Amino acid sequence: MDFHRPRSWSEAVATKAAHPDAVAIQGGTDVMVELNFDHRRPDHLLDLTGVAELAEWSSDDGRLRIGAGVTYTRLIAELGHRLPGLAMAARTVGSPQIRNRGTVGGNLGTASPAGDCHPALLAAHAGVEVESVRGAREIAVESFFAGVKRSALAPDELIKAVFLRPPTGPQQFAKIGTRNAMVISVAAFGIALHPDDQHVGTGIGSAAPTPRRAVGAETVLAGELAAADLWTSRGDLPAGLAERFGELVAQSGDPIDDVRGTAAYRLHALRVLARRTLAWAWADYQRAA
């Protein structure tokens, strides 16, 4: 196995072009597990921890641009107040040791349906900046996930950064697992209210082959809020709306039975998580008035 340790982004992209089968490694919290257990023996390992610019974040044309090498620990400490939904998800990742190494870029690279960041990124309408020697492009996060642990990334592309707009409304995230730490979620849900354009953002985790939006639930909730002028009045949610929202979110799930839980339990969990996170988000919205 060849170990590549580029010192610059251009060198990293050139290496990936020369070896499209190279496995990119950042914090190693996913890749090393596969190597330790002999699940994977890549011919080339592409270590991105030597590319300093990946560990930076910045404001870029009204959006926050988070380099693919920014760890969860730094995300929480440095950006938690500006990106509450993503920070909530990041706090649920693993343990301090894992959060000190793991990155949002790596979470996207693995593209697991259970990746903790994904529901928050979906709800916030994040964009993923990817690049190859052919050029750079931005992929909307909802188009990024192509299947179980498969993404829209081309073989010669690397993930460079994630773009997020600072929220104009409340964001919430919740996940269910067997305990609080070191747990792969059984089901997860993220919600973001976007009062500026009167949209609702959602993200489902661990309850479909890929992380995905609950589009039907978004449309109905945004429509009901607009019809009752609640975006402006910030009045109480009509009776039954949160329950209906939960039902619609569950209808967007497509879970399986596995060692962590049954499909039926996951749908039930989605219903509850969606109802609760909407109630929390709406209370946040009312308080912020």
Place this chain on the structure above:
Amino acid sequence: MRVTCSVNGEQRHADDVWPGESLLYVLRERLGLPGSKNACEQGECGSCSVFLDGVLVCSCLVAAGQVEGRDVRTVEGLAGPAPDLHPVQRAFLDAGAVQCGFCTPGLVVATVDLLARDPDPTDAEIREALAGNVCRCTGYEAILAAVHLAAARHHDDASLAGEPAAGERA
């Protein structure tokens, strides 16, 4: 490949390293430092916790090649030469927080990290900070007591950051 890095303040190198092997393997099998324990090899148990450039990590999840030129501090590097003990190690012994002892090195390293950030943590903060370290013997109560004991005894940040205070060396 050859990997050269600083381990416990000393420049070390390991030869014939397979770049995909873990830092944990390098420490235990190539550098003769078996204090960091090998249990789960997937970042779940915390028994292999070390400092990498001062940051608490699971050494089983760091590729050997990623350590080139960097600074590693293991449980062996916390105290001075034997029989000297780091204050956190002393507190674990005094509080009876050690049973089989397998998880202890990882817990000691994670506790040193916690107390360097927060010299007087609450129970909830300790539980959160040590959530990545699994112990199958103690039931954790004695470990919480040990962390409180270490915090109460040592408000000297320098000593908690790992440099034994002058008076502590035997």
